[in-house]
Amino acid sequence: MATIIDVAQQAGVSVKTVSRVLNNESNVREKTAERVRAAMKALDYTPSTAARELRSGRSRSIGMLFSDPSSGFQARLHHAALTACSDAGYFLAAGIFDETAENWRRQLAEFLARTRVDNMVLVPPLCDSDDLLQELVDHEVATVLISPSHAPEGAHVVRMDDYGAAREITDHLLALGHTRLGHLTGPKGHVASADRERGFLDAIRADGRAQVREDWIRPGLFRFKEAVAAAESMLGGVDRPTAIFAANDETAAAVCFAAGRMGLRVPDDLSVAGFDDAPIATTVWPPLTTIAQPFDAMAEAMVTLIGETPLQGEARWCGKTLTLPHALRPRASTSAPAS
Amino acid sequence: MATIIDVAQQAGVSVKTVSRVLNNESNVREKTAERVRAAMKALDYTPSTAARELRSGRSRSIGMLFSDPSSGFQARLHHAALTACSDAGYFLAAGIFDETAENWRRQLAEFLARTRVDNMVLVPPLCDSDDLLQELVDHEVATVLISPSHAPEGAHVVRMDDYGAAREITDHLLALGHTRLGHLTGPKGHVASADRERGFLDAIRADGRAQVREDWIRPGLFRFKEAVAAAESMLGGVDRPTAIFAANDETAAAVCFAAGRMGLRVPDDLSVAGFDDAPIATTVWPPLTTIAQPFDAMAEAMVTLIGETPLQGEARWCGKTLTLPHALRPRASTSAPAS
DNA sequence: TTGAAAGCGATACCAA
DNA sequence: TTGGTATCGCTTTCAA
Numbered sequence: 001m002a003t004i005i006d007v008a009q010q011a012g013v014s015v016k017t018v019s020r021v022l023n024n025e026s027n028v029r030e031k032t033a034e035r036v037r038a039a040m041k042a043l044d045y046t047p048s049t050a051a052r053e054l055r056s057g058r059s060r061s062i063g064m065l066f067s068d069p070s071s072g073f074q075a076r077l078h079h080a081a082l083t084a085c086s087d088a089g090y091f092l093a094a095g096i097f098d099e100t101a102e103n104w105r106r107q108l109a110e111f112l113a114r115t116r117v118d119n120m121v122l123v124p125p126l127c128d129s130d131d132l133l134q135e136l137v138d139h140e141v142a143t144v145l146i147s148p149s150h151a152p153e154g155a156h157v158v159r160m161d162d163y164g165a166a167r168e169i170t171d172h173l174l175a176l177g178h179t180r181l182g183h184l185t186g187p188k189g190h191v192a193s194a195d196r197e198r199g200f201l202d203a204i205r206a207d208g209r210a211q212v213r214e215d216w217i218r219p220g221l222f223r224f225k226e227a228v229a230a231a232e233s234m235l236g237g238v239d240r241p242t243a244i245f246a247a248n249d250e251t252a253a254a255v256c257f258a259a260g261r262m263g264l265r266v267p268d269d270l271s272v273a274g275f276d277d278a279p280i281a282t283t284v285w286p287p288l289t290t291i292a293q294p295f296d297a298m299a300e301a302m303v304t305l306i307g308e309t310p311l312q313g314e315a316r317w318c319g320k321t322l323t324l325p326h327a328l329r330p331r332a333s334t335s336a337p338a339s
Numbered sequence: 340m341a342t343i344i345d346v347a348q349q350a351g352v353s354v355k356t357v358s359r360v361l362n363n364e365s366n367v368r369e370k371t372a373e374r375v376r377a378a379m380k381a382l383d384y385t386p387s388t389a390a391r392e393l394r395s396g397r398s399r400s401i402g403m404l405f406s407d408p409s410s411g412f413q414a415r416l417h418h419a420a421l422t423a424c425s426d427a428g429y430f431l432a433a434g435i436f437d438e439t440a441e442n443w444r445r446q447l448a449e450f451l452a453r454t455r456v457d458n459m460v461l462v463p464p465l466c467d468s469d470d471l472l473q474e475l476v477d478h479e480v481a482t483v484l485i486s487p488s489h490a491p492e493g494a495h496v497v498r499m500d501d502y503g504a505a506r507e508i509t510d511h512l513l514a515l516g517h518t519r520l521g522h523l524t525g526p527k528g529h530v531a532s533a534d535r536e537r538g539f540l541d542a543i544r545a546d547g548r549a550q551v552r553e554d555w556i557r558p559g560l561f562r563f564k565e566a567v568a569a570a571e572s573m574l575g576g577v578d579r580p581t582a583i584f585a586a587n588d589e590t591a592a593a594v595c596f597a598a599g600r601m602g603l604r605v606p607d608d609l610s611v612a613g614f615d616d617a618p619i620a621t622t623v624w625p626p627l628t629t630i631a632q633p634f635d636a637m638a639e640a641m642v643t644l645i646g647e648t649p650l651q652g653e654a655r656w657c658g659k660t661l662t663l664p665h666a667l668r669p670r671a672s673t674s675a676p677a678s
Numbered sequence: 679t680t681g682a683a684a685g686c687g688a689t690a691c692c693a694a
Numbered sequence: 695t696t697g698g699t700a701t702c703g704c705t706t707t708c709a710a
Contacts, residue, residue, distance in 0.1 A: 001452070003703055014681045019705060027679055046452035050392035051703035054686050059389075069418040070618065078417075079408040082433055089453075093430065096422055113340070113385035114428070225624035250622050257623070261599035279411065280619065283589050284596070285564035342687055353697045358689060366695055390687035393702050 002043035011039035022047055049091070053116070062090050062306055063117035063141070065097040067126050072278050076295050077123050077146060084299035088307065093117055099129055108132070112139055119306045121146065124192075142309045142316050144302045149191040156305045157321040158298050162192045165291045165326045166199025166245075167206075169273050172289070172328060173243045174203065177336045178271060179210040182234050182241035184220030184227055184251050193222075193247045196275060200245055216241050220251035227254035235262055235270070242270060242337040249274035249281040252288050256333065267335040277329055286332035294324040341382035350378035361386055388430075392455070397650055401429050401642070402456035402480070404436040406465050411617050415634050416462050416485060423638035427646065432456055438468055447471070451478055458645045460485065463531075481648045481655050483641045488530040495644045496660040497637050501531045504630045504665045505538025505584070506545075508612050511628070511667060512582045513542065515675045517610060518549040521573050521580035523559030523566055523590050532561075532586045535614060539584055555580050559590035566593035574601055574609070581609060581676040588613035588620040591627050595672070606674040616668055625671035633663040 004022075008015045013036060020028045021036040028036075039045075053059050064081055066074050078094060085092040093115040097107060120136055120143045122129075127145040130152060136143050137154055144156040151157045173181060183200045186193025197217070204210045218230035227246065231254060234241060246252035252274030256266050264270050266286055274281055277292035301322045310316050343361075347354045352375060359367045360375040367375075378384075392398050403420055405413050417433060424431040432454040436446060459475055459482045461468075466484040469491060475482050476493055483495040490496045512520055522539045525532025536556070543549045557569035566585065570593060573580060585591035591613030595605050603609050605625055613620055616631035640661045649655050 005703080015704080016681055016706090017679090020680090023705085029679065032679080046449075048393065048703050049453070049455070050389045050398075051686090052705075053389035054387065054393050054688085055703080055705040057686075057705095069421065070415065072618070075408075075414045075418075079414075079435075082408065083435055086434060091432070091454075094421055094433075095425060096418075110385075114388065115430075116388070224622045228624055254624075257596055257599060260596060261602075263600075280622075283563045283619075285567055285593075343689095344687080354688080355690090355697060355699095356695090359696090362689085368695060371695080387687050390702090391689075393704085394687080394689040396689095396702075 002045040004045075004047070006043055007036065007039045007045050010043060011036045058118060058311055059116045060089065060091055061093045061115055061117045062303070063111065063115055063120040064092055064094045065111070065120065065122055065126055066094065067097060067099055069094075069096060073276070074123050076293075077299070080295040080299035081121065081302065083296070084303045087300075088303045090303060090306075097126065099126060099132060104132075105135060108135055109139075112141065118142065118311065119144070119309065121302055122148075124148070137317070140312075142306070144305055146298060146302070147192065151319065151321055153319065154317045155319050156302075156309070157319060158301045158305070158324065159321070160293055160298070160324055160326050162195035163199040163202075165275070165328075166196040167203040168199075168326075168328050169275070169289070169291055170200045170203035170245055171207070172330065173245065173271060173273060173334060174207045174210060176243075176271065176334060178241075178243040180213075180216075180241045180243070180337075181210055182213075182216035182218075182244040184218055184230055184244065184246040184255065186247040187219075187221050190222075196247050213241075220246055220248075220254070222248050222251060224250055224254045224257075227251035228258045231255040231258035232262065235259065235264065243273070243334065244270065245273045245275075247275055249276045249278040249288055249290055252290070252333070253280050253284045256284060256286075256288075267333055268338060271334040271337070273334055281329075281331075289331045289334040290329050292327045292329050294326055297324045341384040343384075343386070345382055346375065346378045346384050349382060350375045397457060398455045399429055400432040400454055400456045401645055402450065402454055402459040403431055403433045404450070404459065404461055404465055405433065406436060406438055408433075408435060412615070413462050415617075415632075416638070419634040419638035420460065420641065422635070423642045426639075427642045429642060429645075436465065438465060438471060443471075444474060447474055448478075451480065457481065457650065458483070458648065460641055461487075463487070476656070479651075481645070483644055485637060485641070486531065490658065490660055492658065493656045494658050495641075495648070496658060497640045497644070497663065498660070499632055499637070499663050499665050501534035502538040502541075504614070504667075505535040506542040507538075507665075507667050508614070508628070508630055509539045509542035509584055510546070511669060512584065512610060512612060512673060513546045513549060515582075515610065515673060517580075517582040517676050519552075519555075519580045519582070519676075520549055521552075521555035521557075521583040523557055523569055523583065523585040523594065525586040526558075526560050529561075535586050552580075559585055559587075559593070561587050561590060563589055563593045563596075566590035567597045570594040570597035571601065574598065574603065582612070582673065583609065584612045584614075586614055588615045588617040588627055588629055591629070591672070592619050592623050595623060595625075595627075606672055607677060610673040610676070612673055620668075620670075628670045628673040629668050631666045631668050633665055636663045 123146045127148040147159045220227040274288045274290040281288040462485045466487040486498045559566040613627045613629040620627040
């Protein structure tokens with residue numbers, strides 16, 4: 001494997017000049033830089049990460065902590081982060097972290113010592129732990145929070161607009177002609193699903209034609225079983241909604257399940273919309289109309305933010321908030337109501 | 340952060356001795372080693388990965404390539420690998436790899452150059468690409484294959500016993516008293532699901548009481564929609580199975596869905612069993628009886644194998660095959676048939 | 679704008 | 695069983 005010395009010889013310059021080109025330092029004549037780049041390509045040169053890290057003290061790794069990597073949300077974010085890091089030449093150092101463990105501070109210290117990252121990404125629900133963030137600040141680790149409930153000082157935030165997305169998907173149902181709309185909410189205390197409920201309500205009120213029916217807003221709690229029960233009680237009588245928006249895709253699938261059990265066909269007799277564009281949205285039949293969270297864009301934004309964050313100084317702790325655009329995915333589970 | 344020199348001074352020995360302790364070399368007097376370990380603990384010393392990698396040329400990273408990280412199987416393996424690596428002090432360098440891309444060789448070379456791993460783990464379906472394995476051998480990268488269709492020369496294999504697991508879950512249904520058993524197969528060419536079908540058939544034949552009914556063995560193809568159709572045609576007549584074993588959990592969920600639509604209750608009117616213990620197995624209601632793949636054990640085995648693999652020499656290419664025990668997870672979706 | 683030399687923190691080789 | 699010293703590939707410092 002070629003080293004920086006080989007490149008320097010090939011290009012007829014000093015190693016320092018090669019290093020300058022490698023780090024995009026400005027004070028290199030363009031012609032020289034060109035020659036160096038050609039030499040790199042000719043020798044198929046890749047700089048040694050180990051050597052760079054050793055000497056510079058800074059690592060090309062970004063830390064990412066998961067509390068429950070089997071959760072679909074975290075897994076998808078993980079994947080997106082992997083891709084984004086790989087594209088930007090970073091390394092993703094993922095770790096499992098148990099925030100409820102007695103010795104979590106020690107766990108964290110070990111992770112930091114082993115990986116030597118100086119940037120960290122926290123995904124829900126870890127991103128809402130102020131203690132954890134404080135500990136990271138104490139370790140001088142700059143942090144990006146993904147979709148936190150609130151935006152604390154001293155951390156960057158990357159999020160999507162749950163409220164706006166919920167309005168949009170509700171508007172989609174209204175535009176199809178539905179005026180009898182039900183909603184399955186998420187768990188209490190889950191800020192994103194509170195936003196989704198608000199979006200649902202505001203969309204209906206803004207539209208004017210439909211009415212908010214308190215008994216058609218029920219807890220789905222993000223759980224299949226509870227959602228089936230809620231949907232069944234909502235769909236039981238003759239006076240029932242023609243469309244239901246569930247706060248996530250699992251509970252939307254549960255609505256389809258309940259509808260099937262009651263002899264209602266989706267979407268002919270009942271339109272169903274979900275949220276997240278989780279794998280289940282396209283495994284069930286019919287596939288679910290839903291909101292795709294901008295995982296890829298979030299991951300890219302996070303890498304960009306980290307790239308812009310200086311290694312030290314005041315500016316390191318100036319948090320920015322980025323809100324990324326989601327996408328409505330209309331699929332076969334929603335259609336105009338039967339007249 | 341403390342360095343090896345600090346530790347050496349604190350312990351009153353040379354750096355080389357500290358290095359020996361660090362690497363568990365045998366030729367250190369136990370008393371000296373003890374003193375060194377005490378010094379390490381006192382100084383809260385963590386060796387610099389960068390320096391170790393730079394000097395030794397070997398990396399503490401294990402590469403893992405995914406073709407589709409959103410697949411549940413790959414995601415769960417990824418998680419398990421993450422935990423196992425973290426426990427064993429390795430780093431997991433995960434990468435997205437597109438085996439169908441024109442320039443896959445270049446992709447691979449870049450991954451290897453950037454990560455400098457000398458051990459790689461391949462998960463399905465990548466683990467069945469002989470070209471990829473050959474390329475890794477050419478790059479001197481020792482490889483562990485997870486659940487490959489066949490065991491090629493020059494790679495370790497870690498797998499589970501799909502055939503035995505299918506027999507076991509079928510025996511579970513037989514033991515409950517079912518004699519009318521249906522099966523939803525996976526896609527053609529998917530070796531694991533062919534094994535599952537064989538296990539199903541052999542269990543029935545060995546039992547003797549039940550009979551194999553060709554028309555109760557239908558393609559589920561691992562897809563919800565197809566599985567719903569297959570289940571509906573199987574359950575349509577009065578002459579229908581009292582239990583169905585689906586080759587994975589998604590299609591087992593589809594069977595529940597179809598049953599609900601036809602007014603059959605699970606498990607009272609129909610027992611349903613799946614395979615994989617995927618998230619959907621516990622999201623749907625009732626939760627599915629299924630087979631848990633030994634992801635954690637596989638990941639640990641993979642790390643152990645890699646730890647035992649020498650860095651060079653003939654022994655590096657002697658493949659071992661490890662078959663790990665699965666677990667039957669009896670849940671509410673199966674019960675004795677109504678008499 | 680460019681280069682020479684020192685050194686990051688560990689391991690390897692050879693010597694004691 | 696132990697220690698001294700060169701060295702891995704790069705960045706940093708200082709000088710030209």
